[in-house]
Amino acid sequence: MRLACIVGARPNFMKIAPILRAxxxxxxxxxxxxxxxxxxxxxxxxxxxxxxxxxxxxxALGIGSGSHAQQTAxxxxxxxxxxxxxxxxxxxxxxxxxxxxxxxxxxxxxAAVKLHxxxxxxxxxxxxxxxxxxxxxxxxxxxxxxxxxxxxEPSGVENLKKEGHPDEIIHLVGNVMIDTLMTQVxxxxxxxxxxxxxxxxxxxxxxxxxxxxxxxxxEVLGGLVDVIVDISSEMPFVFPIHPRTKARLESFDLLGRxxxxxxxxxxxxxxxxxxxxxxxxxxxxxxxxxGLQEESTALLVPCLTMRxxxxxxxxxxxxxxxxxxxxxxxxxxxxxxxxxxTYKKGQCPELWDGKAAERISQILIAEGKRKQP
Ligand code: UD1
Numbered sequence: 001m002r003l004a005c006i007v008g009a010r011p012n013f014m015k016i017a018p019i020l021r022a023x024x025x026x027x028x029x030x031x032x033x034x035x036x037x038x039x040x041x042x043x044x045x046x047x048x049x050x051x052x053x054x055x056x057x058x059x060a061l062g063i064g065s066g067s068h069a070q071q072t073a074x075x076x077x078x079x080x081x082x083x084x085x086x087x088x089x090x091x092x093x094x095x096x097x098x099x100x101x102x103x104x105x106x107x108x109x110x111a112a113v114k115l116h117x118x119x120x121x122x123x124x125x126x127x128x129x130x131x132x133x134x135x136x137x138x139x140x141x142x143x144x145x146x147x148x149x150x151x152x153e154p155s156g157v158e159n160l161k162k163e164g165h166p167d168e169i170i171h172l173v174g175n176v177m178i179d180t181l182m183t184q185v186x187x188x189x190x191x192x193x194x195x196x197x198x199x200x201x202x203x204x205x206x207x208x209x210x211x212x213x214x215x216x217x218x219e220v221l222g223g224l225v226d227v228i229v230d231i232s233s234e235m236p237f238v239f240p241i242h243p244r245t246k247a248r249l250e251s252f253d254l255l256g257r258x259x260x261x262x263x264x265x266x267x268x269x270x271x272x273x274x275x276x277x278x279x280x281x282x283x284x285x286x287x288x289x290x291g292l293q294e295e296s297t298a299l300l301v302p303c304l305t306m307r308x309x310x311x312x313x314x315x316x317x318x319x320x321x322x323x324x325x326x327x328x329x330x331x332x333x334x335x336x337x338x339x340x341x342t343y344k345k346g347q348c349p350e351l352w353d354g355k356a357a358e359r360i361s362q363i364l365i366a367e368g369k370r371k372q373p
Pocket of ligand 1: 009010011038039040041044065066101102103104134135210242243244
């Protein structure tokens with residue numbers, strides 16, 4: 001089976017790496033990697049290919065940044081051309097594989113389905129029910145048109161059934177992001193990041209923020225900066241800053257406050273291994289990233305999630321995550337619980353066991369056999 005695997009932005013790379021690796025063990029699966037170029041900075045893209053052992057993309061589209069409509073449209077046009085060229089050259093794709101919920105995910109799926117190329121969605125069914133989030137729109141659109149829905153947690157199966165998707169196309173396979181975490185966690189121990197920052201294992205916090213709801217207004221972002229600076233006198237904080245957050249901190253005149261706080265370590269976005277070295281030994285994670293909510297759950301590290309809702313409820317019901325919204329009092333309260341050791345304990349959800357990508361391969365192989373003439 002010729003499979004076009006699509007990646008575009010940072011969280012996609014951790015999801016596709018184990019899938020490509022698992023496919024290599026099966027002669028009948030022939031994956032081609034297409035990078036849309038939604039993320040293009042070395043720190044947001046190349047470093048993940050190097051560290052996760054992903055071969056350079058077979059096709060790089062170089063789309064780059066833009067408004068949502070522009071970026072989505074550019075990916076659609078470029079992917080359509082790749083798919084049509086493949087068809088004309090006599091080597092058409094049997095299926096597209098898209099992962100996650102970024103603009104590249106939905107755009108690639110739309111282009112392929114309209115050319116009658118079936119699409120599998122990895123991380124299907126997740127719903128925050130918050131249509132102000134661009135990712136939620138991408139999830140709903142992608143699932144609506146895919147004919148193979150590969151799901152990471154039970155809520156995804158329920159959501160897809162409620163939306164009327166037939167049982168035969170829904171597969172609970174587990175979490176590919178956790179496949180990557182399990183493969184890399186030992187290697188990450190050698191990265192030395194915690195020591196380089198002069199931190200004590202288990203005694204510092206990690207913060208990441210990039211969602212518009214947290215970073216696009218001075219009031220909200222300023223409130224969060226205040227809490228991080230305040231608490232850092234008791235527990236140092238590491239804050240790798242996403243490019244859009246850095247731009248907002250600068251324009252709201254907040255970057256100086258963070259940088260001059262003696263126990264806040266402001267960093268550029270960092271690679272996977274350095275980041276896993278930090279998160280796996282952290283006392284607490286404060287984040288608005290969905291992926292990090294999952295990773296902290298697998299690592300059993302408390303996670304205070306700066307969102308009103310989550311498409312990954314298992315990280316709260318079973319895992320280590322608590323939804324904080326952007327309520328700074330609540331953030332303080334839960335940070336106190338973490339410091340005092342009274343914060344809840346979590347457990348790793350079922351099928352987050354490092355074998356999700358192999359389950360996906362088996363589903364694809366079974367499909368290939370069914371379709372053989
Ligand atoms: C995207 C995803 C989000 C994911 C996040 C992880 C969508 C809708 N959002 O958000 O789900 O959690 O990636 O980072 O797809 N930029 C750079 N260098 C880059 C890429 C972007 O500086 O390599 C800057 C640009 O100013 C750009 C801005 O970041 O305009 C936003 O990038 P974009 O890809 O549009 O969305 P993210 O906020 O990164």
